[in-house]
Amino acid sequence: MSSGPLSPRRHAVSRFRRWPPLFFYAEGKTALDPAYPAVVAALKDSPLPLLDLGCGMGLLAAYLRAHGYEAPILGVDADEKKIGIARQALADTNVRFRAGDAREFPEQSGHVVMLDVLHYFDDAAQGALLRRIAASVAPGGLALVRVTLQEPTWRFALTRAEEWLIHQVRWIPWMGSNFPTRDEVSAPFREAGFAVDVQPMWGRTPFNGYFFSFRRPEVIL
Ligand SMILES: C[S@@+](CC[C@H](N)C(=O)[O-])C[C@H]1O[C@@H](n2cnc3c(N)ncnc32)[C@H](O)[C@@H]1O
Structure with a gap:
């Protein structure tokens, strides 16, 4: 009996089938985490190119393509191993990947997404990176920036513990612990005249993520 065509989510996940641990990670991530659907909802019909900073194994790019986002995508990540997997998983697409530090991304004019990456940088680097993104x-x-905010909540404590764990098992080679405040994330965009929207974005996860959506106004001639 045929199980019919894959849903866009399952199609994105199926790209990672040849790496079973990554496949199961992708399955769980796309089923539980609301950030990817939020990115799709914000960008889906836009023709502007996208820069995905800290793109990991390219799962968001796979998810966006499966949901009909057709504009150019460049993913940048400091972990060469993950970039190698992203390139293989999306080899039949025009998505490009680059191994390197998120702070040294190439010139861009379009959308920028950065999910769960900011806490790897110190205060000065965070400010400089956010200004460059703006x-x-x-x-x-x-x-579109998701960040764990520094707050006195059990969610924040759990997020810190998770960060420690994923570093111990070497899923992420770097330890990220510099969680910013809401104002620190928003200030560079407010100063540049962006409209700011912030929503809690933890869905069915126990983490303390917030989703910042910063829109640059259209230039009115
Ligand atoms: C928690 S993962 C998030 C992956 C992806 N954004 C997502 O949501 O599926 C954090 C990612 O940031 C990357 N990363 C850490 N420090 C980085 C840096 N300095 N430059 C670029 N990427 C970095 C890690 O390699 C990892 O892939």
């Missing part, structure tokens, strides 16, 4: 958003474009 400068790289096209008129009418978006910067």
Whole structure:
């Protein structure tokens, strides 16, 4: 009996079938985490190109393509192993991947997405990176940033513990622990005249993630 065509989510996940642990990770991540659907909802029909900073194994790019986002995508990640997997998993697409530090991304004018990456940088680097992201958003474009905010909650405590664990098992080679405040994330965008929207974004996860949507106004001539 045929099980019919794959849903867009399952199609994205199936790209990682040849790496069973990554396949199961992708299955869980896309089933439980609301951030990817939020990115699709924000970008789906846009023709502007997308820069995905800290793209990991390319799962968001796979998810966006499966959901009909057709504009160019460049993913950047410091972990060469993950970039190698992303390139193989999306080899039949025009998504490009680059191994390197998120702070040294190439010139861009479009949308920028950065999910769960900011806490790997110290205060000065976070401010500089956010300002550079703001400068790289096209008129009418978006910067979509998910961050764990520093708050006195059990969710924050659990997120810190999870970060420690994924570093111990070497899923992420670097230890990230510099969680910012809401104002620290928003300030560079407010100063550049962006409209700011912030929503809790933990869905069925126990983590303390917030989703910042920063829109650069259209230039009015
Ligand atoms: C928690 S994962 C998030 C992956 C992806 N954004 C997602 O949501 O599926 C954090 C990612 O940031 C990457 N990373 C850490 N420090 C980085 C840096 N300095 N430059 C670029 N990527 C970095 C890690 O390699 C990892 O892939």
